[in-house]
Amino acid sequence: MNPFPHDIFTEPSDVDPDTLANLGPLTRLAGRWEAQKGIDINPKADAPERRVFIERIAFDPIDPQTNGPQLFYGLRYHIHITTKEEEITFHDQVGYWLWEPATGLILQTLAIPRGQVALASGQGKAGDDTLMLAATRGQTEYGVCSTAFLEYGFRTDSYTIAITFHGDDAWSYDIKTMLTVHGRPDPFEHHDTNTLRRVAAATPNPLKQIRDRRAAKPPAA
16 A cells, blocks of 8 residues: 555655754754773684774754655664774765654664765664664665675675664664675675764754744844
């Protein structure tokens, strides 16, 4: 059964401009986070490699987004990961976390500067302590798209991320990316885990800041 309305053009007229008040299950992600002991298990020529990494993540509220009648509240994020052994960036990632209050749909878009993007989906509600999202290669709705080389050498068949909140100021993730590595018969589970702690609160989204400044401005004489 098609869950979508016949009218795909009319946008909602009662959109709350305050994103931080409408993030539902994503509320506790907003802000700045750091961790020193993340673990990455990745494929190498001789054997899997285990790396300990340093991670910083920024989640910034964006203005409400609409697709006709569909309404999302969300966060733009940037992940930057380094290691103690090397000066070069170990991992860089950008994207959005979005929540649709009307349906409970949660989305994560991700892009990495090695020629790969993905759109993962899940379901959630305000107050949830755990979130689970997934994307699958070959899907046109919630899938993975990679360069020709990555498809050949390190094909991503699926991606899952599980998030657990530990109160308001800490959360952990468990990411499993199933790879088909060229020349190897068995799938490889590329595994990342970390627990991050809050180092700064989030600032309101741009529209909310504009409305707040306007409300605080004294009336003209």
